[in-house]
Amino acid sequence: MATTQVETVSSGADKARLAGAAVLVLGALAGFYLLSRQGALVQWGVLVLGLIAAAGIFFTAETGKQLIAFGRDSWKEVKKVVWPTRKESIQMTAYVIAFCAIMALFLWLTDKTLEWALYDLILGWKK
Structure with a gap:
C-alpha cells in the first residue's frame, strides 16, 4: 500500500494572518x-517598519513556518556539498575555455569550408 503525503488546508487564522501581512505591505508602500x-x-521609516511588521505576521502563519523550515533544510543540504578546491576550479575553467576556443575554431573552419565549396566551386561566385 502506497503512502501519500497529506497537507492540511490552512486555517482561517492563517488566511487572516496572510491577508494582514499583505495589507501591511500595501499600507507601507502607500x-x-x-x-x-x-x-x-519618515518615508523610509514607515516603509521599513511596515515591512518588518508584515514579515513578523507572515512568519507566524503556517506558510511562513514552512518557508523557515525549507530554509533550514536547504542550509543543511548546502553544508553537505563538497566544494571544489581552488586548483580544481582553475583547471575546470581552463578546460571550458580551451573547449570553447577549439569549438570556435572548428565552427569557423566549417563555415569557411562550406562557403568555399558552395560559392566558389558549386555556384562559381568568386570574390
Whole structure:
C-alpha cells in the first residue's frame, strides 16, 4: 500500500494572518508615497517598519513556518556539498575555455569550408 503525503488546508487564522501581512505591505508602500512631503526619514521609516511588521505576521502563519523550515533544510543540504578546491576550479575553467576556443575554431573552419565549396566551386561566385 502506497503512502501519500497529506497537507492540511490552512486555517482561517492563517488566511487572516496572510491577508494582514499583505495589507501591511500595501499600507507601507502607500505610506511611503503619501508621506513624501514629510521627508525621506519618515518615508523610509514607515516603509521599513511596515515591512518588518508584515514579515513578523507572515512568519507566524503556517506558510511562513514552512518557508523557515525549507530554509533550514536547504542550509543543511548546502553544508553537505563538497566544494571544489581552488586548483580544481582553475583547471575546470581552463578546460571550458580551451573547449570553447577549439569549438570556435572548428565552427569557423566549417563555415569557411562550406562557403568555399558552395560559392566558389558549386555556384562559381568568386570574390
